[in-house]
Amino acid sequence: xxxxxxxxFTLGSLSRAIQSRDVSPVEVTEACLARIDRLDRTLNAFITxxxxxxxxxxxxxxxxxxAGRPRGPLHGVPIALKDLFATAGVRTTCxxxxxxxxxxxxxxxxVRRLHDxxxxxxxxxxxxxxxxxxxxxxxxxPRNPWNLDRFTGGSSSGSGAxxxxxxxxxxxxxxxxxxxxxxxxxxxxxGLKPTYGLVSRAGVVPLAWSLDHAGPMARTVEDAAILLDAxxxxxxxDPTSMAPAPVGAGGRLPLExxxxxxxxxxxxxxxxxxxxxxxxxxxxxxxxxxxVLQPLVAEVEEVILPMLEEMVAAWWTICLAEASAYHxxxxxxxxxxxxxxxxxxxxxxxxxxxxxxxxxxxxRRAAVLEFDKLLAHVDLLVLPATFAEAPPIAAADAxxxxxxxxxxxxxxxxxxxxxxxxxxVPCGFTDSGLPVGLxxxxxxxxxxxxxxxxxxxxxSAGWWTRRPPLDERTSSS
Amino acid sequence: xxxxxxxxxxxxxxxxxxxxxxxxxxxxxxxARVLPLAETALADGPRLIRAAASTLEPxxxxxxxxxxxxxxxxxxxxxxx
Numbered sequence: 086x087x088x089x090x091x092x093x094f095t096l097g098s099l100s101r102a103i104q105s106r107d108v109s110p111v112e113v114t115e116a117c118l119a120r121i122d123r124l125d126r127t128l129n130a131f132i133t134x135x136x137x138x139x140x141x142x143x144x145x146x147x148x149x150x151x152a153g154r155p156r157g158p159l160h161g162v163p164i165a166l167k168d169l170f171a172t173a174g175v176r177t178t179c180x181x182x183x184x185x186x187x188x189x190x191x192x193x194x195x196v197r198r199l200h201d202x203x204x205x206x207x208x209x210x211x212x213x214x215x216x217x218x219x220x221x222x223x224x225x226x227p228r229n230p231w232n233l234d235r236f237t238g239g240s241s242s243g244s245g246a247x248x249x250x251x252x253x254x255x256x257x258x259x260x261x262x263x264x265x266x267x268x269x270x271x272x273x274x275x276g277l278k279p280t281y282g283l284v285s286r287a288g289v290v291p292l293a294w295s296l297d298h299a300g301p302m303a304r305t306v307e308d309a310a311i312l313l314d315a316x317x318x319x320x321x322x323d324p325t326s327m328a329p330a331p332v333g334a335g336g337r338l339p340l341e342x343x344x345x346x347x348x349x350x351x352x353x354x355x356x357x358x359x360x361x362x363x364x365x366x367x368x369x370x371x372x373x374x375x376x377v378l379q380p381l382v383a384e385v386e387e388v389i390l391p392m393l394e395e396m397v398a399a400w401w402t403i404c405l406a407e408a409s410a411y412h413x414x415x416x417x418x419x420x421x422x423x424x425x426x427x428x429x430x431x432x433x434x435x436x437x438x439x440x441x442x443x444x445x446x447x448x449r450r451a452a453v454l455e456f457d458k459l460l461a462h463v464d465l466l467v468l469p470a471t472f473a474e475a476p477p478i479a480a481a482d483a484x485x486x487x488x489x490x491x492x493x494x495x496x497x498x499x500x501x502x503x504x505x506x507x508x509x510v511p512c513g514f515t516d517s518g519l520p521v522g523l524x525x526x527x528x529x530x531x532x533x534x535x536x537x538x539x540x541x542x543x544x545s546a547g548w549w550t551r552r553p554p555l556d557e558r559t560s561s562s
Numbered sequence: 563x564x565x566x567x568x569x570x571x572x573x574x575x576x577x578x579x580x581x582x583x584x585x586x587x588x589x590x591x592x593x594a595r596v597l598p599l600a601e602t603a604l605a606d607g608p609r610l611i612r613a614a615a616s617t618l619e620p621x622x623x624x625x626x627x628x629x630x631x632x633x634x635x636x637x638x639x640x641x642x643x
Contacts, residue, residue, distance in 0.1 A: 395613040398606035405603055417585035425595075432592065433599040436573075436580040441607050446621055447614035454617070487602035 090116045092552060096254040096308035100158040103150065110150070110161030114143035114205050117163045121207070121252050124555065129227045130247035132168050132178055134208040139163065142205045149203070158311045160203030165253045167241050168209035169216060170196050170299075171288040179290050180212040180240075182223050182422045183415055193288025194320040195257060195299055202315040207253050210243030216259055216292040217408055219426040220481065229272060229475050230553035231519055236481035238271035238471070240264040240292075244302045245272035250555055255303040255312045261292045262400060263470075263497030265300050266509035270522025271475035273511045273551070275309045275539070276302040278497075279532050281504030282327040284313070285320030293407035295446075296400070296501040305549050306510060306540040310340055313532065330530050343537030350538065352378060353388035353463035362492060364473045370513035370521040371469045377546050378467065382538075388463060391455040392448070393499065397491060399445035399452070400498040406442045409434030449502050456503050460528045465538055469496050470509035470522030496524060506532040510539040511548040520548075568605040573597065576604070 090113050094102065102108040118136050125131055146161035166172065169179045171189035178184050192200065199206065214221040220242065227246035229235040237245040241258030245268030248256050258265040260278040269276025277300045284299040291297050301312030320326040354375045360368065379385050390396075409416070409431050416423070416431050423431065460466075472492065500507040506529070509522035523542070527535040543549050574593065577600045581588040588596075 392613065395609060398609050399613075401603055402606055402610065413584055420586060429592075429595050429599060432581060432586060432588075432596045433577070433603060435584045435586065436577040436600045437603060438607075441604070441610060443621070444607070444610040444614040447617055447619075448610050450619050450621065451613060451617040454619075487599050490599075491602070 091120055091251045094254070095305045096162055096303055096311055097158070097305065099254055100160075100162055100311065103161045104155055104158075106150065110143040110146040110205060111140065113161070114139050114163050114207070117207055117253055124250060125252065127228060127233060128230065128246045128250050128252070129225055130211055130243040130250060130252055131165070131208045132180070132211050132224055132243070133176055135175055135206065138175070139205050139207045146203050146205065156201070156203035157315070159199065159315050161205060162255070163205045163207050163253050164199070164255045164257075164312070165207045165210050165244070165247050166196065166257050167212050167244050167259060169212065169259060169290040170257055171290070172196055172209065175209065177209065177290070178224075179216070180214045180221055180224055182221060183419060184290075185223065189288070191288065194285035194322055195316050196288065198315055198318060204315065210241075210247055210256060212242055212244075213240035213264070214424050214427045215290065215408075215412070216240040216261060216264055217427050218430055219424055221424045226478055226481050228478065229519075230555045231273060232475070232517075234478055235475040235519060236271070236478050238268035238475060239481075241268050241276070241302060245269060245274060248272065248274045248302055248304060249553055251552070255301060255308055257312075257316070258300055258302045259289060259292070260298045260300060260497075260501065261296045262404060262494045262501055265298075265302060266470045266497050266507060266522065266524060269302055269509040270470035271520065273520030273548070273553070274302060274304055275306050275508065275510050275543075276300065277309050277313060277508045277532070277536065278500065278506065279313060279317065280506045280529050282325045283329060283532060284316045285318070285323040285326050287320050287322035287326075291407075291411055293404045294411075295407060296404055298501065306508070306536055306543050307340060309508070310533075310536050310540075313536070330533065340537050340540040343533060344541055346534060347382060347538045347541050350382045350464040351462070352382050352385045353459065353466045354385055355390055355466060355468035356387050358389050358393070359468060359472070359496065362472050362495060363469055364515070366515040367469050367471065367473060367521050370515070371467070371523055374512040374523045374542065374546065375467060378542055381541050381545060386463065388459065388466065390466075390499065391459060392452045393495070395448050396452050396499040396502050397495055399448040400494060400502050401491065402437055402441055402445035403449070403502070405430065405434035406437040409437070452499070453503055456505070464527070465535065466526040468524050468526070470524040472496060474515040474517065474519040474521070500526055505529055506535045508535050508539045510543050512542075512546065513548060568601055570601065573601045573604055
């Protein structure tokens, strides 16, 4: 290899190089596979690799591009899938022993869209078991490329490790209470939980139907926007699916074109309300990010999130009940095949009364109305994506108290309950050199505006240019 | 973010009954691990009842979720749009 195909490109710049035929999809796919071969024994990001399929897709992309039939910006770009997106003919484990040998007959709707866009799919990524709590011992935890003794966060754990480690140019994730934004923040990449319904969940194994969102994870905001454009769209197989916003409403405009709109925005910064929960170095990074954003927008004011405690309570009730409903039959038949932490949560969820679940849904509606009022006053909310830096690997498997579990969901889960678009974008590093994520939240359907604001911040702050010192660490180990 | 307190023995009896009804065996060792989480979740009940009382709105039909309804109403597309 005479040129740095993996470190030197983002998904966006690689896409342009492929379209101008400066880089071959086959060459870059081979480079990714070689890097996976070298690093994934350490990172443990992949559960299943599909090199033959990837190379076949890369060759097809090369032929089509050479023949003047480009499919769009993902054509020939190597990406990977969280292992709960069904893939025809390729096992889909959900990080579980229960589905260890499940080979779906059909692709998930999102996977079909990514194939149609010409993406090269390298394989299936490690994740928390059924996207719920801990990594199953059959697969072991992925390691954080910024510090191999640290966890990536979850549940889209392998997606975070693979993108941050430069094993692929983007990945899919799912987010029920923070599972895209949490590993994105901990791994120093961008992760978007889109508006509820914007990305189809057909063929995506659920955790909790009314809270689940599928979305992109990538190195930069532009990369995430390119992935989102391919992933989003109406799917009749998902009854909650909706059409993306039309171009006139900012639907697929280049992010730069949205910059003037960002400059007229009012930003609501959530600070004091979460100060007690947030570690000092994370809080300092987020405050500095708000300072960087201040001259880029019309106005910044501090705001309070309404009904925060009630939303966290409603989220836990709904998530526990819906997850247990989905897994009830398997839990009765094969309880011992679940990992202990997931099994305990599923068992606890059986005891949620129907009336409490319905009260939680009523609270959810009341919270939606309160946030409609807040987001009539400010256009975007900014807050930490996590309260603390990535935990040590050993702590990732620990059984935590209910209070610790609840605390972790506070910055992210409310936006799953509300269905609002929320992105985590890198905003600095803690004292121990681990990445911190700034969360930007917008109104329903305004995903493009959220990404535009994140892009403007990202380009001003410049954190995205830093890469984990992975090659030095793995070559000396 | 603490949940409210709740009567422990009542929770234990309720959890055992719920698990038996679901066809899941409940032994003492397992209950010792499950009960703290179930207690915390059930203790949210009173808070949710109070907060729910602030709205008289009907719940959305599950086939037409809140987010999609809202986006359609705002003229930004929607299921089938």
